[in-house]
Amino acid sequence: MSERPYTHWLMKTEPDTFSxxxxxxxxxxxxxxxxxYQARNFMRDGMRVGDKVFFYHSNCAEPGIAGIAAVASEAxxxxxxxxxxxxxxxxxxxxxxxxxxxxxxxxxxxxxxVITLEELKQQPALVDLPxxxxxNRLSVxxxxxxxxxxxxxxx
DNA sequence: GCCAACGTTGGC
DNA sequence: GCCAACGTTGGC
Numbered sequence: 001m002s003e004r005p006y007t008h009w010l011m012k013t014e015p016d017t018f019s020x021x022x023x024x025x026x027x028x029x030x031x032x033x034x035x036x037y038q039a040r041n042f043m044r045d046g047m048r049v050g051d052k053v054f055f056y057h058s059n060c061a062e063p064g065i066a067g068i069a070a071v072a073s074e075a076x077x078x079x080x081x082x083x084x085x086x087x088x089x090x091x092x093x094x095x096x097x098x099x100x101x102x103x104x105x106x107x108x109x110x111x112x113x114v115i116t117l118e119e120l121k122q123q124p125a126l127v128d129l130p131x132x133x134x135x136n137r138l139s140v141x142x143x144x145x146x147x148x149x150x151x152x153x154x155x
Numbered sequence: 156g157c158c159a160a161c162g163t164t165g166g167c
Numbered sequence: 168g169c170c171a172a173c174g175t176t177g178g179c
Contacts, residue, residue, distance in 0.1 A: 012165090036174075059165050117166080135172040137164045 006046055006142035010054040010131055011069070011105065013139075020055050020067035020110050028072055028106040031140075032080045033088045035100060039140035044075040044101040046142065053105055054143060054151070056131070057114070064116035065151065073104035111155050125150055 011031065013019070023029055034040055048071065055067040077098035080088035093099040121132050130141045143151075 014165090038174095063166070137173060139164085 004046070004048070006042075006144070007048070008052050008054075008143040008145060008148040009042065009047065009071075010056050010065070010141045010143050011139065012056045012058040012141075014059045015057040015066070016060065019057065020107075023055065023067070023069060023105070023107045024110065026107075028104055030073075030078075030104045031102045032078045034078070034102065034139060035088065035090070036138060036140075039138050040101055042140045042142060043103050047071045047075065047103050049074060052108070052148065054148075055105075058139075062114055062116055064114040064119070065111060066114050067110040068108040069105040070108050071103050072106040075101045075103050078102040113155065115151060115154050119154065120151065123150070123154075 018029070031043070034043065051071040053069040053071060054065045055069045057063060057066045077095070078088070078100040080086040081090040081093045081098065081100045082095060083089055084091075088100075090099055117132070120126055120129065126132055126147060129143065129147050130136055130138070131143075
């Protein structure tokens with residue numbers, strides 16, 4: 001069995017734009033619009049089909065983990081970077097050498113309740129969880145297997 | 156390569 | 168709406 005640093009992830013989304021209920025309805029969705037290199041690298045280089053993902057609601061009344069998704073495709077170039085009409089259009093990117101990549105994610109389930117950011121911050125066991133570390137604005141983050149289990153036990 | 160200016164994220 | 172904490176851009 002090959003070793004990878006991470007097999008569990010957390011992906012942020014603003015529920016006003018795309019919520020866990022939207023994913024439940026759509027079942028599967030390309031995670032387009034990521035325009036940060038570190039977040040891109042996690043998707044392109046770190047993720048494999050079947051990896052579990054915490055679906056996190058940000059920039060809303062109750063920020064926190066709202067559900068579980070799974071990586072459903074290998075990484076491929078984000079089509080929106082080539083579309084001049086898209087707000088994610090990147091004129092500096094080319095099809096020969098795409099700058100931005102995405103994976104598709106599929107719905108797994110909603111949590112019984114939202115596990116809030118506030119609650120996660122209060123857990124001494126989660127001090128090293130990247131999500132609760134100061135100033136971390138990345139929209140795609142790794143979660144250790146231990147932290148994953150610990151967080152789910154809070155549900 | 157430095158770094159000031161600017162833009163974005165996202166909690167509060 | 169405020170603003171801290173970033174990341175990016177571009178002049179030099």
